[in-house]
Amino acid sequence: MGNQAANFTECLNQLGFVLLDIPQRKRAGWGRATTTDLPAFAQEELFQLHSKLTGRTVPTSFTTGQWDFVSSTGLHIEYDEEAHFNRYRLATLELSWSDRLPWAEQYREMSSAWESACITKASYGKYWSSNSTERMFGPSDPPGVLGTLGSSRWKQRAFYDAIKDAVALFKPGVSLARVSMYDGIGGSAAGSVLKHTPRLAQEDVSRHLTGRTLEGHRGSTVSFHPQP
Template sequence: MPSDAAANVMALYRRLGGALEQPRLSPGAWDLSSEGVLIELDEGFHFNRYRALTLDHPWASHLPWRDAYLSYCTDHEQKSGTGGRRWSSPSASRMFGGTDAEGVFETYGASRWKQRALYDSMKDAIAIAGQVRLARVSIYDTIDGVLLDHVLYGRATLPADEVVAHVLNRRT
């Protein structure tokens, strides 16, 4: 990761309440890859106050999914998950100094939500730096009035070329 992108990610880590001096930042594998474009498919766990915070930076302002994702963070936070590892994990608690009780946002909040938001922003930063071509799509996206989640679960159909066009419109 270029030094300016790394500095942006570390600033986000601190803004999220990061507690470690030198955190191990490893966002994990990409969801999909097709024709030189990495594709992240974001389910409900990705949309909450912490992800909104990571998108509320000048360096993220040109991401093609930013505006939709900010809206999803507001509209769907309750679906981010409070059970078990959706709210906290040992590694997330270490990264952020602790975790509040499920559903509580006082001292620490949801450490796993913060960790997921940080890891998503790392992938965004790599794309902004031009190191990868990235497209982010969400289960909350609609294509011709049809919810992508419904298409993915077979409750609705769309022509494949419309889905591909949507993905391509979301690439960096």
């Protein structure tokens, strides 16, 4: 866990969230996001997106990595740093349901505006490609080259983000808030503060989370209720 994620964890703790570890998440039924939890039309649209990114035959299902944070209230929280904003994430925000996501408009803008920062952060090693990502998305261009092939790891990260978005929208009992390092919280970009300190004002973080929270199955923004 890097400085930003560690400091954001402290912000959530200060707000009174009880954050679950992985075994606790599984017991509560909040494990990894998977396409098998989605309605057939959403699965099909995600499979079409995968084929568009790879040209490969689609597996029967996909399962993402772990959620960044899951609270005891059922709120899932993702904190998105540089590697999440690029042309592939932009493509995942053009799905038929994307406009129902409370972060969609801002994330489209960030994905267009901040790809250069993604290149600086994530154009080497496993940030760019790995055996597992190339099995899933095909070969990559040389590191830092966004040509015909691009980056298999960037594609995987964006695709997994899209699955998590869809699960939050369509699976009952799951709510999701996305926070970007580029979000203005209390007058400053969240990442510029969290790289050094957890000192974002609690009321500003609370307000931001409320505006960015999508309640599972109904697709509406909701208020959350951390533990007192």
